[in-house]
Amino acid sequence: MTVHRAPLTNHHSDDSLCPPDHKHSSSAKPLPPDCPGRAYSRTVCTCGSWEFKGPGKGYVNESRKRHLDTHPRPRPKAPPVLREPLRLDLP
Template identity: 35%
Template sequence: MPRHSITVTAYHSDDTVCPSEHKHTRTGEPLTEGCTGQDRFISTCSCTTSTSSSSSTKNYAIAEGRRHRAAQQQEESPAPSKGPAVLRELLRLDTDD
């Protein structure tokens, strides 16, 4: 089963990547000279489907990535057994003596 790695990237309003070296306030206002501020965030998964989600807040982009990862892992996990039916079959006593 492949490991799903989520990456969240910040973008300026002119569609350029906002590097992690740029410092911002909690509201996304730039503290670094020359930075236009963080306009949106995109979460991308390393899986082959490579879905991405665009958001105006970093926390929402992170949450979208987690939801995607959980959905992918749920699809890849084997189907649960029939539980009690399987157990009954295994424990059935043959009384045909």
């Protein structure tokens, strides 16, 4: 079973990638002087049929989480079976 991912990326107004090391204030203003600022955030799912783009990073992230919840989660592997039954009649 495939585990789907939808990484969140931030972009400048010229569609260039805003690197993760470009920190922003809580009001989304860029802290580095050479950064023009985040214009939008985008996420694309590895399923290939879903993509979301919006100006608010929080809303895009929430939409990403909702979409990923629509995919079935892989089941954890079962524990190994005991090779011999436990003997409870030992003295």
